[in-house]
Amino acid sequence: MYADPIDEAAARSEQMIAVALANRARPQMAFTGECHYCEEAIESGHFCSADCREDHERMVRAEQQRKLS
Ligand SMILES: [Zn+2]
Known part of the structure; x- marks a missing residue:
């Protein structure tokens, strides 16, 4: 699947970050009775x-990337 071990490591840490973000508490998000x-x-x-x-999550991340760059 990944020929290059560096690519594999990068893909793995990217996935770990994605999982961490998905599970992070989001106190800024209020319950509205609707899907956000x-x-x-x-x-x-x-x-x-x-x-x-x-x-x-993808939308939020894309927005954050825009702000950073
Ligand atoms: Zn929905």
Whole structure:
């Protein structure tokens, strides 16, 4: 899958960062009764599905990258 061990290490640490971000507490996110990504009505949490959570994370990360660069 990864011919270069350096690429593999980079991909692995990138994934570890992604998992850490996904599991990080988000006190800045208030419960609104809606999915923060697609605005579907939900009973608890911040997202209606893991997909929405992932898409939202990706969106937030893309925004952070824009700010950094
Ligand atoms: Zn959703």
